[in-house]
Amino acid sequence: MSHRAAVGPSVLYRMALAPGWVASIAVVVPFLAGVSIPPAFQYAPLVVSAVLLGLPHGAVDHLAVARTHGDQPDLAAIARVFALYGVVGGAYAVVWFLAPTAAFALFIVVTWFHWGQGDLYALLALADADHLRTLPQRAGAVFVRGGLPMLVPLLAFPEWYRRVATDLVSLFAPDAAAGIGWAFRADVRTALAVTYGALVVATLAVGFVRADARRPWLLDASETLGLLAYFALVPPVLAIGVYFCLWHSLRHVARLLLVDDAAAAALENRDPTAALARFARDAAPLTAASLALLGGLYFLVPNPPGTVPEWVALYLVFIAVVTLPHVVVVSIMDREQRIWT
Numbered sequence: 001m002s003h004r005a006a007v008g009p010s011v012l013y014r015m016a017l018a019p020g021w022v023a024s025i026a027v028v029v030p031f032l033a034g035v036s037i038p039p040a041f042q043y044a045p046l047v048v049s050a051v052l053l054g055l056p057h058g059a060v061d062h063l064a065v066a067r068t069h070g071d072q073p074d075l076a077a078i079a080r081v082f083a084l085y086g087v088v089g090g091a092y093a094v095v096w097f098l099a100p101t102a103a104f105a106l107f108i109v110v111t112w113f114h115w116g117q118g119d120l121y122a123l124l125a126l127a128d129a130d131h132l133r134t135l136p137q138r139a140g141a142v143f144v145r146g147g148l149p150m151l152v153p154l155l156a157f158p159e160w161y162r163r164v165a166t167d168l169v170s171l172f173a174p175d176a177a178a179g180i181g182w183a184f185r186a187d188v189r190t191a192l193a194v195t196y197g198a199l200v201v202a203t204l205a206v207g208f209v210r211a212d213a214r215r216p217w218l219l220d221a222s223e224t225l226g227l228l229a230y231f232a233l234v235p236p237v238l239a240i241g242v243y244f245c246l247w248h249s250l251r252h253v254a255r256l257l258l259v260d261d262a263a264a265a266a267l268e269n270r271d272p273t274a275a276l277a278r279f280a281r282d283a284a285p286l287t288a289a290s291l292a293l294l295g296g297l298y299f300l301v302p303n304p305p306g307t308v309p310e311w312v313a314l315y316l317v318f319i320a321v322v323t324l325p326h327v328v329v330v331s332i333m334d335r336e337q338r339i340w341t
Helices: 009-032 044-048 061-068 075-098 100-126 135-150 152-156 158-170 176-184 186-210 214-233 236-259 261-268 272-300 308-336
Strands: none
Touching (some): 009 100, 009 214, 009 261, 009 272, 061 075, 061 308, 075 308, 100 135, 100 214, 100 236, 100 308, 135 152, 135 186, 135 214, 135 236, 152 158, 152 214, 152 236, 158 236, 158 308, 236 261, 236 308, 261 272
C-alpha cells in the first residue's frame, strides 16, 4: 500500500475498478433484455483468461513477496516461491487424482476465500473503506464477497453448476460426481440462500453504522448488490469468466503494480500503459510455462478432454492446483500490508 496515496484514486479507479463495473453491466444487460447467448460462446472469457489477466495475474508470485517486503527479488526469494508451488500445488494435484470430489470441494472453499480476499484488499487499499474496522467485519466481507461468484451461481443456476462440477470430476473418475449431489438439493440451496442473504444484510448494515465516510460504504454496498444481481442473472460459465479476468485479476494486478517501484512510478506519472506493460513482461515467462504444464496435464488425466466444456474443465483443474499456493503468497502479502489488522 506504500504507493497508494502517491498514485491517487482516479488512476486506480479507471485502471483497476471501472473495467469490472463496465463489463458486469455490459454482460448483464442482454440477459435482462431476454437475449440468449449460445452456451459455446459463454466459455469464451474463460478460454481467453488463459492468456489475458486470468492465468497471468498469478504468474508474478515469484516476484511479489519480495517486492511487498520492499526488497528486490533475488534467486533465494524466487526459489522459495517455486518450492511453495512445487510442494503445495503438487500435493493438491495428487488429491485430484486420488479423491477428485474432495479436491473439487477444496477448490470451491479456497476460491471462495481468495476471491473475497482480493475484494477486501481492493476495498481497503483502493477505496479507503473505513467502515471495515474490525477483524470480524473483514472476515464477514471476505465471506460475502467470495460467496458472490462461488455460491450465488449455485443458488441461481444449479444445473449449470452441477454440469461444470461433473466435467471437472469426470476427468478423473466419471462416477465420483454423485458424491456432491447433496449440494444441489432444493432444501440445501434454500438454507444456504437464507443464511447467506442474512449475512449480506448484516455485514452491510454494520458497515453503514460504522462508516465515517459514506462514499466507500456506498461503493461496497453497490458492488455487493450489483454482483449479487449479476451472478443471479448471468449463467455461471460466462459470469465467472468475465469476473475472473476483469474484476478479480485486474484488481490483483493493480496490487502487484503498487508494490513494484518502477510500475508504481509509472502510475504516479499517470501512465498506466507503461505500468501494465511492465506487468505483462514480468508475467509472460511463467504464463508460458503454465500453459505448457496445462498441456502436460492433458496426458496425465485418466479421461482426457474432447469437447470445449471438457477442455475448460481441465483448465479449471489446473487453475485450482495453482490457486492454492497463490493464496499462500497473497496471504503473505496481506500480512505484510496489514490487511487483517
